[in-house]
Amino acid sequence: MATKLAEVDAVLVGVGLVGTMLGRELTRAGLKVVGLERGRPQFTVPDFQGPQMHDELRYSVRKGLMQDNTKEAVTFRNRADQVALPIRRWESFLPGTGLGGAAVHWNGQTYRFQDSDFRMRSLTTERYGARFADPGLTIQDWGVTAADMEPHYDRFEYLLGVSGLAGNIGGKKIAGGNPFEDARRRGYPTPPMKEPYGSALFRKAAAQQGYHPFPQPSSNLSQPYTNPEGMQLSTCMFCGYCERYACEHYAKSSPQTILLPVLLKDPHFTLRTQAQVLRINLSKDKRQATGVTYVDAAGREFEQPAKLVVLGSFALNNVRMLLLSGIGTPYDPRSGQGTVGRNYAYQTMSSVQVFFDEKTNINPFMRSGACGTVIADFVGDNFDHGPHKFIGGAYVGEVMTNGRPIEFHPTPPGTPSWGGKWKSAVVRHYNHTSVLNVHGSSMAHRANYLDLDPTYKDAWGLPLLRMTFDFPANDLRMSAYVTGKAVEIGRAMGARQVNGAGRKGPYTVTQYQTTHNTGGTVMGADRSTSVVNCYLQSWDVSNLFVIGASNFPQNASYNPTDTVGALAYMAAEAIVQRYLKSPGPMVQA
Ligand SMILES: Cc1cc2nc3c(=O)[nH]c(=O)nc-3n(C[C@H](O)[C@H](O)[C@H](O)COP(=O)(O)OP(=O)(O)OC[C@H]3O[C@@H](n4cnc5c(N)ncnc54)[C@H](O)[C@@H]3O)c2cc1C
Numbered sequence: 001m002a003t004k005l006a007e008v009d010a011v012l013v014g015v016g017l018v019g020t021m022l023g024r025e026l027t028r029a030g031l032k033v034v035g036l037e038r039g040r041p042q043f044t045v046p047d048f049q050g051p052q053m054h055d056e057l058r059y060s061v062r063k064g065l066m067q068d069n070t071k072e073a074v075t076f077r078n079r080a081d082q083v084a085l086p087i088r089r090w091e092s093f094l095p096g097t098g099l100g101g102a103a104v105h106w107n108g109q110t111y112r113f114q115d116s117d118f119r120m121r122s123l124t125t126e127r128y129g130a131r132f133a134d135p136g137l138t139i140q141d142w143g144v145t146a147a148d149m150e151p152h153y154d155r156f157e158y159l160l161g162v163s164g165l166a167g168n169i170g171g172k173k174i175a176g177g178n179p180f181e182d183a184r185r186r187g188y189p190t191p192p193m194k195e196p197y198g199s200a201l202f203r204k205a206a207a208q209q210g211y212h213p214f215p216q217p218s219s220n221l222s223q224p225y226t227n228p229e230g231m232q233l234s235t236c237m238f239c240g241y242c243e244r245y246a247c248e249h250y251a252k253s254s255p256q257t258i259l260l261p262v263l264l265k266d267p268h269f270t271l272r273t274q275a276q277v278l279r280i281n282l283s284k285d286k287r288q289a290t291g292v293t294y295v296d297a298a299g300r301e302f303e304q305p306a307k308l309v310v311l312g313s314f315a316l317n318n319v320r321m322l323l324l325s326g327i328g329t330p331y332d333p334r335s336g337q338g339t340v341g342r343n344y345a346y347q348t349m350s351s352v353q354v355f356f357d358e359k360t361n362i363n364p365f366m367r368s369g370a371c372g373t374v375i376a377d378f379v380g381d382n383f384d385h386g387p388h389k390f391i392g393g394a395y396v397g398e399v400m401t402n403g404r405p406i407e408f409h410p411t412p413p414g415t416p417s418w419g420g421k422w423k424s425a426v427v428r429h430y431n432h433t434s435v436l437n438v439h440g441s442s443m444a445h446r447a448n449y450l451d452l453d454p455t456y457k458d459a460w461g462l463p464l465l466r467m468t469f470d471f472p473a474n475d476l477r478m479s480a481y482v483t484g485k486a487v488e489i490g491r492a493m494g495a496r497q498v499n500g501a502g503r504k505g506p507y508t509v510t511q512y513q514t515t516h517n518t519g520g521t522v523m524g525a526d527r528s529t530s531v532v533n534c535y536l537q538s539w540d541v542s543n544l545f546v547i548g549a550s551n552f553p554q555n556a557s558y559n560p561t562d563t564v565g566a567l568a569y570m571a572a573e574a575i576v577q578r579y580l581k582s583p584g585p586m587v588q589a
């Protein structure tokens, strides 16, 4: 029997990036807010300090900061006619847990999506015709444009302190920046990071081939910065323990470094950690949320009533929470009807290894999560897809994130995978190899979706999330094409040997690709193909806002978090300026 607590104005499910941002915006507006986070409390001091934070076995191999999948896993299959099995070791993607969420152990690669991403269905049809995209693809427009998103991107990037070089300020192109970006109102808050040697070789080779290299926008900071919340960040040390690790130097933007300390001081905010939310509770007519039910670390069950519920529990968990709570209509791939779980997408990744002679010293160890140089010439719709049989694209860059001893030991094809010859090859190539990333879009397809598993349950007896996913043929064609271009750049970098091929199917969960899981609670202007409206308000339950990469109708070439943060600010503004003044649906269905 759950203990019923006193009602609050708003409850946050998850206190990661989205939860922290919404907590700050709602308490600032005078609301009494409770934040429920399933993981532990954790802070830069004492939890993220060296030397323990540089324990590769604990954090990279045993995934010390990730969701505990002995309690809560995801089941997986490639196709609906297969039996899904639980993922027992996170490899392909790494959902976070604990205060701050995955934004503690992210890399910090911080890109805006383009207008052609937000209006993908209409602009693809306009430019190439209605029959150009493969018929199984369920791509759609977001219901917002890049111009709508610009003020929210701007605000979020200044919160993070992003280091970069703008390519287009108010329509004026800036040399050395990304010439394909949509107009932004001002430059990045801090200058770009220092360019590592491998990235410099990439820049030269890419420019010689007529492409437009620019520094990757980074939330590992190039210099000290004080954000508008008064939080002070330091300069990145290129420590090499960034992705999968928390930053001990206050140099990576994360909830802990940009906002949480301010939120925690606010008397209107109450944080409860190790609070596992089981479901969102509904009124009898199922049109209003009445609060949430959660279990604490001692196994006690509580009901937290609230006037407003904000679900910001990471893309995959957002979808599962709606399904567990009976909110919305689950997607049925046979009929194509239903929206919750529909349009699950991912990211189509490949890489190219560039092997140099022994005079070329790459120094892979001294890298950060987001330093490097990239090109956007093959991103989204920045090139003519007419001659190709695919939509979407990828950015290409020399964006190596580490040379850590357990994970990084590149050897050319044909090298034995163990023994003396392998060891000699690792010694020969460790300091003389560069890796190019091809970071590609992922189109929604009617066969890819999320639902509840009929067999496997979590530690609280609730069905696990079931993922049905394989790469659409469109995306494999895209990957082959852009990876071919990356191989050409690798050769032009002066390498002795270049090795790389496009992503091949079937999708496997046993190999790290990215934690850029998207879709399942898609936003849009039409409720028959979306779960939330353009303010991220549930079509079915008007006092519920669902926020995260689960809102993306399909995934773009770039990393998602700049867009997640911008969406969070956009939704917060709508809640504070419109919803609270007149609670109810903000868009009529
Ligand atoms: C290794 C790695 C590298 C990444 N690198 C990049 C990058 O370079 N660039 C980029 O753009 N993105 C990157 N990302 C993605 C980025 O971390 C996410 O986009 C971002 O953290 C999403 O924010 P969120 O608030 O939606 O989720 P999170 O930050 O994960 O927060 C969700 C929170 O909800 C909590 N929660 C979940 N379920 C419950 C429940 N039932 N009850 C209570 N609490 C719950 C979780 O514990 C978590 O704390 C990376 C991710 C990983 C894992």
Ligand code: SF4
Pocket (backbone or CB within 6 Å): 219, 220, 221, 235, 236, 237, 238, 239, 240, 241, 242, 243, 245, 246, 247, 248, 249, 250, 251, 252, 367, 368, 369
């Ligand atoms: S690489 Fe830089 S930002 Fe990343 S953890 Fe190390 S010091 Fe922090």
